[in-house]
Amino acid sequence: MTPRTRLAPSPTGEPHIGNMYVALFNWAFARQTGGQFLIRIEDTDRSRFVEGAEAMILEALQWLGLDYDEGPDRGGPVGPYRQSQRLEIYREHADRLLAAGHAYRCFCTAERLKELRQRPPQAGQAAGYDRLCRALDPAESARRAAAGEPHTVRLAVPLEGETRFADGLRGEITIANAMVDDQVLIKSDGFPTYHMAVVVDDRLMGVTHVIRAEEWITSTPKHVLLYQALGWELPQFYHVSLIRNPDRSKLSKRKNPTNVLWYRREGFLPEAVVNYLGMLGHSMPDQREIFTLAEFREAFSWQRVNTTGPVFDMDKFEWLNGEWIRRMPVEDLAARLRSEGFMPAGLPDAYVPGAVKLMQPRLKRLKEFADGVAFFVSRLPYEPALLIPDKKGKPLHTAAETCDALARMRAALAALPGWTAAALEPGMRSLAADLGWKHAELYTTLRVAITCRRISTPLFETMEILGREECLARVDGAIEKAQALA
């Protein structure tokens, strides 16, 4: 039997990076073993349902290249793939459990349960429900239910003993049954809880490997008990570590952006996202840190998966994104800037190849491109004083000298036989010598004249791209500004 894995997100908001992390492991394992990877939407909580959330999750998976074999939008042999469409199935299984005495109806009110929860907890005892309704006579219970009295269905957890299961990552885990609450299986609105639905669906959908986050470990005994009560064989469990905030708490959007689509909007490449997630809690056999999704899929091994919770490090993530940007052929980068919506509308096509080439080693996020090339798009306003070179705020030349220097530059530029970076640089360097300026000083003035900023892409290559006419016009503008200063 080939492995079947699944991602079971609940459509309650934006696609979470932690979900994608778990998805990556599920995907890699399934793809590597020739198995299937499916998506099941866990929408059993009507109060938390968010319209459009499902679509965003699927969009995020697609963006990252984590393709799936079966899911809500593409169907499959064991559908439907939304739990809200499977209510009858859960009901039937709950009835089976009821009939076998593995579950019972609970008529306790929400108020009563709330009070119970406020009672001080006892050592070694589960904090939850006091099992009052467990003592109800089944016939009486059935009569009340038939009469329409609201109720839930609860799992009758063994009062003694312990439940154990093997975790593929952590070995055998044992939890005393006394610590396990009589979990609600079917809510009073007829919807199943996660615990009921996940077991029934994983079984019915043929899921062989349950790969999910560490936070589920302590509720796994409930699931194991359910598998046993229904007479089913256990799947293989793998609980991967939770990604952490810098303070080591569970990654949360209060402390870190967690929406994958946010990273997309910031200009992170999907290649970098899966690469970064793939190096959290997992290492490549040869210690390589930069790898493709395909390479990850090939090399993925449970033996190389860590059980410690990695801290999400934005600095390293950005570095990695920069690496991916730099490794991309210039034409591909330009195409990507366009397709991801980071190409400024006003940037002339003729400038694009050159501008992209010059920006490539300077980008950590695609989003930074627009700002970096803003002066290519238009002549930006700037403080005239920027034209005067200074050292720690102290001007090295007067406004008049700067004005003169600009005029000399203009003449030299206009007379230059060729218009290439290779020709521009020596021309300006010798002019600096003539003027008695350090060439870096002259370049500063020229840089501001051309790019309207003190920090820019390399000056002469930028000028080559802009062309003689545009550069002369910008120098003219600078001369005017410098004159006003003098």
Place this chain on the structure above:
RNA sequence: GGCCCUGUCGUCCAGCGGUUAGGACAUAGCCCUCUCAAGGCUAAGACACGGGUUCGAGUCCCGUCAGGGUCACCA
């Protein structure tokens, strides 16, 4: 607090009984250099603590401590 999971540089990852404990990000310095980057070189920086087992422990066992998770008619 009970229970469960985890514990190698600030961070991510190597190490799977014998290593000068290695690499990456970040940090600092130097080089390159028209600014900013990128790139190159160098530096600093870790086995939580205490007991065992063993000729020998970062690696195995136990305890302590620390961090995290979980204790819903949420997933």
